[in-house]
Amino acid sequence: MEKYAVKNKGEDKFWADQVADDVIERVESSEFLKSLAKKHGYIAYDEKTPSGTIHIGSGRGWIIHDAIAKALRDKGVKARFILSSDDTDTLDKPSKELSKEDNEKYRGMSFRDIPSPVKGYKHFGDYYFRQCTELFPEFGIEAELESTGDEYCKGSFNKTIKIALDNADKIQKIYAELYGEDVASANKLPFNVKCPECRKIATTIALEWDKEKEKLYFECKEGVVEWAKGCGHNGWISPYDGNGKFPWKVEWAAKWPTKSVIVETAGKDHFTKGGSRTAACRFAVDVFSYPPPYPSDGYETGPGYEFFNVGGKKMSTSKGQGLGFADSVNYAPAKMLRFMLIRTRPNAAIDFEPYGSNDLILLYERYDQAERVYFNKEDLGEKENRRQKRIYQLSHIGKIPDRFPPQVSLLHASMLVQMFESEHQMIESLQKTGQLPAHAPEEELECIKERLNFARKWVKEFADEQYRFKLQHKAPEGLRLEHKQKKALHEIARLLKEKEYDEKLLFNEFYNVSKGLQLKPEEFFTSAYKVLLNKERGPKLAPFIIAVGKEKVIRLFESV
Ligand SMILES: [Zn+2]
Known part of the structure; x- marks a missing residue:
């Protein structure tokens, strides 16, 4: 199922460029998609329910869509990345962010109708969504942000709402085929009215669609869901202009024609066989007559992207849900996280462990290497050079510098x-x-x-x-060194006084001096670290001595 890079085998393109080429080919082969792209640009679309702290895994999707849009623009087509906050979704599980009382009160309502836990935000959904999007400039993510709720209110979905309700039997049949005839969705109208009395959505059920008058008869009552109670209100209501929402699998499909979506991927959990993407593809093709976006092809979902976890063991246990996107910058700078996500193919899982591992050292080394390759300071062979340069381009935030910047590991x-x-x-x-x-x-x-x-x-x-170490100001108390070790340190002190060393020459002297005294090099290094750091080991000795400054080192070595 390697759909991201199969078409032009042998060329071995970078994943985002491969997607861009495949998407352009798809659009060029369809008069319908060509006219959409001409009118709106190539739309890469992603969406997220702001039901609480948004997991870092969603950030992977944002970077993927951003990179695809950029790769498309690099190929000369107009492309936009739109990210929508699914703020009409309802609070259905008790939220840890709300008090027991508020959970009671708001369960069944849209996140856009629940107050923000922190002042300065429009509502609950706005707060959690903006915790992430406010960091977008730092991550170099260029997205047009919108709210699904606003789109409902503006009437953007009115057309698809009518189509869905006129074709309710088709939708019910698809639910029955995929999930069995007994599931609730196979037996009700595919629209959830927002009760004008109590503002809850989850507690209403639409019972009749008057196709001529374009009105729905609904009841808000007990028993629609077990976990929230309706108020008893009922009546006829227009489904348009924000008076309710689709069930979410239908909504996913309805968004594609509504927003002219050409590319939209999602985490692989949505792409399981018979999962939400399967259903959305069916609704798109059979009900809305719209070709599901890349990587799907008709009923075929294609692959979703893999998981992204930061600090798996340590952090997921303490919070119970893994790391939030907004918190991720506490574990690595945004530009490094972006680099990690760009350089990894979407179909490879990432487990990034900042604690007590070499992951951060490696990440920085890889970034620096990509930069050296980009500026032709390192050669990894033609193919790998091309890949590294592209990674550097797509992960760099802001303008790429004109000259090779200084690097410090x-x-x-x-x-x-x-x-x-x-x-x-x-x-x-x-x-x-x-x-x-x-x-x-x-x-x-x-x-x-x-x-x-x-x-x-x-x-x-x-x-x-x-x-970790602490540079000593004088040789540690109680330090015991062999005679040969002391002599070696004195000898190095003498040599340092005599001439200027670079790292390599100094490193060679460590071996020359040890050899001359018939001292094992390890014993020399241990003695040096003990004097300088009061530890048996430390950072690479030659660069360390040069960085500390030789005067200090000479004084310490002579003092033993
Ligand atoms: Zn009600």
């Missing part, structure tokens, strides 16, 4: 933040080692400072014990 940055008190000293050290030019432009300096800041956080919160 996360490990080196973590060393600096533990070695020096002030940022000024760190910058000075980087200038001394030549990792940062003396007059670096402001934006390059900012990038380095950002990395130093994150390195500080990494050391404090995430790094394994082996990456």
Whole structure:
């Protein structure tokens, strides 16, 4: 089911470009889609129910749609990514974010009719949706935001509502075929009225559709759902202009013609056999006469994207639901998360573990490598170079710099933040080692400072014990070294006094000196770390000594 990259085998395109090519081919082959694309642009669409804290996994979908829209634009077509907040969905399970009383009161209502838990937001749904979308600039996500509820109120769905109600029997038949004749949806009209009295949606049932008058007879009552009580109101009502909503599988399909959607993928949990995507594809084809968006093809759903989890074990147990999108920036900078999601094919699962693992070190190394390849500073072979350059382009936020920016690895940055008190000293050290030019432009300096800041956080919160240290001001009390070890340290101190070393030359001296004294190199390294850090191990010694500054090291080595 590898639909994302099958068509042009051998060319081995980057996944987003492959999707863009497949989508363009699909549109070009259909007069209907061609006219839609001409009128509205290629619409990549995604949606999310703001029922509470939105999981980081949804963020994967936003980045995927954003990347597809960008890849389409890079191919010269007009493309837009629209993200809708499904704020007409109803609170059906008790929310942890609401008090017991409020859960009682609001269950069965739309998230747009429940007050925001925090002031300054329009409603409950708006609050949770905006927790995410306010971070979009930081993630480089360019999306047009809308609210499904607003679209209902504007009448955008009126046409599809009429089609669905006129064809209620078809919809019921599809529900029965997929889920059995006994399911409730197979036996009722496919529209849920919002009770004008109590404003609940889940407690109403539509019993009759007057096709001529375009009115629904509905009752709001007990027993429609077990978990919420209706108020007893009933009557005839127009289903249009925000007076209710579709059941959500029908709604998914109704959105496609309504918003002229050409691309919409979702998490693979929606793409299981007979799942919501299967139903939506059936409704789209059989009821709305609309071709389901990519990656679906007619009744065939195609594949959804894989899961994305951050800090699986540690965090999912404490919160019971995994990490929220808005919280993810506490575990890695947005630009690094974006890079991770762009570089990974949508059909590969991601489990990112910031705590006590090498995941963050690796992530930064891969980012830096992609940057080096982009600026032709590293060669990984033609094919891989092409891939890395594309990853860098699509994951970069804002304008790509004109020249190769200075790079400081996360490990080196973590060393600096533990070695020096002030940022000024760190910058000075980087200038001394030549990792940062003396007059670096402001934006390059900012990038380095950002990395130093994150390195500080990494050391404090995430790094394994082996990456933590404290530079000693004098040789630790009670330090015991062999005679040969002391001699080796003295010898290195002497050499440091004599000449200037770069990392490589200094590293070689460690081996020369050890060999000359018939000392095992490991014993030399252990003694150096003990004197400098009061630990048996530490960061790479040569760059460390150069970064600390040799005066300090000479003094410490001579003191033993
Ligand atoms: Zn009611």
